[in-house]
Amino acid sequence: MTQSGWRKPTPGLLQAERFAEVGEHLSTPKSQAIVAVKKVAAAIGLKSQDLLLLDTFGAVTQPQDWERGRRPIVWASNHFLMEQTGFSLATLRRHVRRLCEVGVIAMKDSPNGKRWGRRDADGVIVEAYGFDLAPLAARAEEFEALYAHLKAERAVCARLRNAITVTRRMIRAKIEKALEAGLRGPWRKLQDAYCGLLEGLPARSEGAGRLERFLARIKALLASVEKSFEAAFVWPDRSDAMQTSNGENNQQDIPNMTPTSLENETHIRTTNEPDPVKSNRFETKRAAGAAPEGQGRAPVERPEEVDLDISWSTHGQKRGSDVDIPMLMASCPHFAEMARSTQGYMRDWNDVHRAAAALRPIVGISEDAWNVANKVLGPAVAAASIALILDKSTNGEVKSPGGYLRGLVERAQIGELHLDRSFYGRLSGAGA
Secondary structure, three states: OOOOOOOOOOOOHHHHHHHHHHHOOOOOOOHHHHHHHHHHHHHHOOHHHHHHHHHHHHEEEEEEHHOOOOOOOOOOOOEEEEEEEOOOOOHHHHHHHHHHHHOOOEOOOOOOOEEEEEEEEOOOOEEEEEEEEEEHHHHHHHHHHHHHHHHHHHHHHHHHHHHHHHHHHHHHHHHHHHHHHHOOHHHHHHHHHHHHHHHOOOOOOOOOHHHHHHHHHHHHHHHHHHHHHHOOOOOOOOHHHHOOOHHHHHHHHOOOOOOOOOOOOOOOOOOOOOOOOOOOOOOEEEOOOOOOOOOOOOOOOOOOOOOOOOOOOOOOOOOOOOOOOOHHHHHOOHEEEEEEHHHHOOOOHHHHHEEEEEEEHOOOOOOHHHHHHHHHHHHHHHHHHHHHHHHHHHOOOOOOOOOHHHHHHHHHOOOOOOHHHHHHHHHHHHHH
């Protein structure tokens, strides 16, 4: 309680006076104290106009006022403060009261209730009554610690909100695509569950705990959507378009769906055995002993063909096919140029796959077709297919990239895909 009795004591005023007593024994620079409170202003209940008044108070103090054993007291008149801030008298009093109740300034009243003060020849305050800013010095470390906590909390909340946004978009895209395509599955039920979940979407002011709980719920819904989507989007062993009632192939009714140039392109034999190679497919490989032409190896017996086993690892460098990355880049120059400009140097098949995934929308191939190609062909062959389709579409050889990729998938399912021939043929054509 103040000695003069001019001001009614409140818990906020008493707490501010205790902070002022502590601040008198500290040496805190003015800039540090004011910046610290500005960083946490919203968290402690201060508004922009409160900070404007606080800046006005700080502007009339001097550096020596903030040294140990002294109090930075402001005895500016109401007329001066109103002129500097543009406040009315009632507004000025309201903001002073809020600063006091929050505990960032204290009031030191004179016996007659007027604000006044004097300094000595060195500019040190000898006696003063008015607005005491010593609580700012006392709470500077507290405010800095609070700001660090708030900053970390905001970073966590931002990460959680981003994850929620991405998950929401994935769910909506999958459900809308499934409904448009008429895929079988409980899509209406999932859509209702999604809409119901959005009704409880946390506001931006919510804390990390609420966001984490909501993210767990929406991720569980995404798992259900992806499971239903994968179950609905399964390629048949043989497409309906490839089967007739008597079991014979009939692809004439499917425009731009089957690659027409795969079997017509030049096929370069990759071994020097006397017998012709039965298969030189990108999906199957020959064991060691088959040497490319022009490398001077002696003829060897042809080993039994085995399935291609591409080492698909972020750390793997092993190739399992005669088509290596240099051959791919040489036979598909358009893909090579775009891949290097977007992804950099192609060190392994993982880099090629990432480049193909990035260029897939440019080619005009949907994400669903890309996922099916990865599942059926394997990641490396799917990436090589994108490279081939990009170059063919750039040269005008392919009018429907999506249909062409579907044709590759369908040929692979019946064991008739010879993708190596396309690359060898393109190299032969480039060399000619």
